[in-house]
Amino acid sequence: xxxxxxxxxxxxxxxxxxxxxxxxxxxxxxxxxxxxxxxxxxxxxxxxxxxxxxxxxxxxxxxxxxxxxxxxxxxxxxxxxxxxxxxxxxxxxxxxxxxxxxxxxxxxxxxxxxxxxxxxxxxxxxxxxxxxxxxxxxxxxxxxxxxxxxxxxxxxxxxxxxxxxxxxxxxxxxxxxxxxxxxxxxxxxxxxxxxxxxxxxxxxxxxxxxxxxxxxxxxxxxxxxxxxxxxxxxxxxxxxxxxxxxxxxxxxxxxxxxxxxxxxxxxxxxxxxxxxxxxxxxxxxxxxxxxx
Amino acid sequence: xxxxxxxxxxxxxxxxxxxxxxxxxxxxxxxxxxxxxxxxxxxxxxxxxxxxxxxxxxxxxxxxxxxxxxxxxxxxxxxxxxxxxxxxxxxxxxxxxxxxxxxxxxxxxxxxxxxxxxxxxxxxxxxxxxxxxxxxxxxxxxxxxxxxxxxxxxxxxxxxxxxxxxxxxxxxxxxxxxxxxxxxxxxxxxxxxxxxxxxxxxxxxxxxxxxxxxxxxxxxxxxxxxxxxxxxxxxxxxxxxxxxxxxxxxxxxxxxxxxxxxxxxxxxxxxxxxxxxxxxxxxxxxxxxxxxxxxxxxxxxxxxxxxxxxxxxxxxxxxxxxxxxxxxxxxxxx
Ligand SMILES: Nc1ncnc2c1ncn2[C@@H]1O[C@H](COP(=O)(O)OP(=O)(O)OP(=O)(O)O)[C@@H](O)[C@H]1O
Ligand SMILES: [Mg+2]
Numbered sequence: 001x002x003x004x005x006x007x008x009x010x011x012x013x014x015x016x017x018x019x020x021x022x023x024x025x026x027x028x029x030x031x032x033x034x035x036x037x038x039x040x041x042x043x044x045x046x047x048x049x050x051x052x053x054x055x056x057x058x059x060x061x062x063x064x065x066x067x068x069x070x071x072x073x074x075x076x077x078x079x080x081x082x083x084x085x086x087x088x089x090x091x092x093x094x095x096x097x098x099x100x101x102x103x104x105x106x107x108x109x110x111x112x113x114x115x116x117x118x119x120x121x122x123x124x125x126x127x128x129x130x131x132x133x134x135x136x137x138x139x140x141x142x143x144x145x146x147x148x149x150x151x152x153x154x155x156x157x158x159x160x161x162x163x164x165x166x167x168x169x170x171x172x173x174x175x176x177x178x179x180x181x182x183x184x185x186x187x188x189x190x191x192x193x194x195x196x197x198x199x200x201x202x203x204x205x206x207x208x209x210x211x212x213x214x215x216x217x218x219x220x221x222x223x224x225x226x227x228x229x230x231x232x233x234x235x236x237x238x239x240x241x242x243x244x245x246x247x248x249x250x251x252x253x254x255x256x257x258x259x260x261x262x263x264x265x266x267x268x269x270x271x272x273x274x275x276x277x278x279x280x281x282x283x284x285x286x287x288x289x290x291x292x
Numbered sequence: 293x294x295x296x297x298x299x300x301x302x303x304x305x306x307x308x309x310x311x312x313x314x315x316x317x318x319x320x321x322x323x324x325x326x327x328x329x330x331x332x333x334x335x336x337x338x339x340x341x342x343x344x345x346x347x348x349x350x351x352x353x354x355x356x357x358x359x360x361x362x363x364x365x366x367x368x369x370x371x372x373x374x375x376x377x378x379x380x381x382x383x384x385x386x387x388x389x390x391x392x393x394x395x396x397x398x399x400x401x402x403x404x405x406x407x408x409x410x411x412x413x414x415x416x417x418x419x420x421x422x423x424x425x426x427x428x429x430x431x432x433x434x435x436x437x438x439x440x441x442x443x444x445x446x447x448x449x450x451x452x453x454x455x456x457x458x459x460x461x462x463x464x465x466x467x468x469x470x471x472x473x474x475x476x477x478x479x480x481x482x483x484x485x486x487x488x489x490x491x492x493x494x495x496x497x498x499x500x501x502x503x504x505x506x507x508x509x510x511x512x513x514x515x516x517x518x519x520x521x522x523x524x525x526x527x528x529x530x531x532x533x534x535x536x537x538x539x540x541x542x543x544x545x546x547x548x549x550x551x552x553x554x555x556x557x558x559x560x561x562x563x564x565x566x567x568x569x570x571x572x573x574x575x576x577x578x579x580x581x582x583x584x585x586x587x588x589x590x591x592x593x594x595x596x597x598x599x600x601x602x603x604x605x606x607x608x609x610x611x612x613x614x615x616x617x618x619x620x621x622x623x624x625x626x
Binding site for chain 2: 186188189191192193194195196197198199202206207210211213
């Protein structure tokens with residue numbers, strides 16, 4: 001079907017979609033770039049109509065020299081890394097458990113997947129108020145039942161708490177992908193390994209884990225894209241306090257709280273650069289699993 | 293050593309009994325073939341011996357020792373699966389080395405055994421490839437290589453050739469027989485192809501819905517089938533089974549005559565009929581002849597090439613010494 005005629009027809013058919021996608025991506029991207037080189041403080045009377053002052057790289061220099069910049073990058077990476085480690089490790093474990101024949105398998109699988117359908121804002125609120133509240137939270141009651149002083153989760157252990165909340169949201173996704181991968185493993189391979197004298201840990205490391213390599217890669221890549229930009233969970237719980245300010249959150253503060261659009265846009269460009277560095281890094285480590 | 297005894301072994305999946313209690317002894321060094329129609333429990337029986345499936349009742353003895361509760365890895369048996377079950381992410385070398393690594397053999401010893409197995413199986417040039425880059429026959433050989441490096445007490449093969457094309461199947465059949473002659477290790481081989489069974493086996497076990505119909509050498513099964521099932525299953529093309537008045541004349545409920553034991557003539561014979569389809573193989577010619585002796589056409593073999601027109605009238609004569617007689621229960625009458 002790959003005749004010259006069908007190819008040009010295909011091109012015409014795809015054009016609208018490609019056009020929409022380009023506009024969708026290019027307009028915000030070029031606006032961000034444009035603003036990042038301008039002084040734009042709406043509350044001080046700057047507006048596009050009256051023309052904006054060109055400030056060169058001043059916004060970039062100011063954003064990076066801010067005392068919050070590097071800590072926010074570190075926080076972002078810690079959250080992304082922490083969530084990835086937890087979701088992949090627990091996802092494999094849950095996937096293997098859910099693959100075992102058991103009573104009520106269907107219901108259990110739906111329950112495990114359920115958190116994925118809860119909106120980030122809602123799940124963060126639930127965790128904050130029902131679990132982590134130092135007075136009325138479930139965990140506080142547990143701590144008190146053992147005679148311990150309840151932990152003020154979101155201030156004393158803020159970063160781990162956010163990692164926990166976000167992991168809870170993303171674990172179903174990881175479990176789902178890894179479960180389907182586990183189910184596609186040929187049972188004869190495991191039996192062959194068993195006959196070859198492999199113990200169950202050896203079967204896991206030599207047969208199951210290599211089989212899952214590609215699925216793990218996909219989980220890591222997709223989750224990273226979304227985790228780099230988590231926002232709602234931080235906004236709802238700590239509001240960026242107690243060392244939980246990620247790069248995304250810092251940009252939000254610059255644009256909306258300080259009403260400095262130019263500075264925020266420069267931050268946005270830094271975020272794009274950070275995302276690309278992380279992506280290249282991940283591709284290097286795990287991306288080779290995708291070919292083969 | 294590799295003597296395997298099954299003592300009143302049975303297997304049920306839930307309420308369905310797949311294998312009713314059976315006894316079987318496989319002597320050390322024997323090449324035993326389990327043969328039977330699809331779904332008769334051949335694989336299940338093999339997996340019971342391997343330990344991949346727990347027996348519902350009875351005992352599995354290996355070299356006289358009770359192995360019923362012994363883990364598969366500890367039974368000193370090696371299995372070759374129908375799907376080969378190679379480890380796709382490991383090179384051929386690593387695949388073959390896997391059981392040795394698991395047994396924690398030292399590196400030099402491993403290398404030596406791998407080299408030996410690779411030489412025997414003509415795999416030396418492929419050691420660094422992955423299974424995905426091999427042909428079906430080569431994959432089969434890797435699976436066998438992985439089994440032989442362990443130097444097991446017995447080999448278990450589950451339809452190892454069913455994924456190969458006809459020409460390759462004949463070649464691999466010879467290679468496996470050759471391997472057995474060289475290693476002199478017990479081999480249990482599952483197949484539903486009776487040609488494989490006849491050509492390879494020292495002893496054939498014919499199974500039908502989990503029950504052993506007959507155990508014996510290929511020739512024994514061919515010459516003296518114990519019942520109509522074995523008679524119909526062993527031999528190619530199938531034995532002609534005739535019941536009704538023709539059988540009663542010989543004092544039997546059913547008589548069986550193999551296609552190669554019927555003489556065909558244009559002039560005289562006991563049964564008359566018309567020629568249907570003829571199959572010309574060059575070495576032999578098979579005729580399907582519709583006679584008054586049976587409602588189904590009889591298959592007749594003529595050695596060499598012989599031409600008979602469709603619809604021609606012919607006369608058939610079974611050789612009296614080679615007519616098998618069976619009673620109303622399908623059992624052989626001597
Ligand atoms: N895990 C299982 N649960 C329930 N029934 C099973 C199971 N495994 C096999 N069976 C049944 O046991 C019977 C024998 O199966 P088995 O695989 O041993 O047949 P087979 O002789 O190897 O057939 P084939 O030549 O098609 O491979 C079949 O009727 C099958 O449906
Ligand atoms: Mg089978």
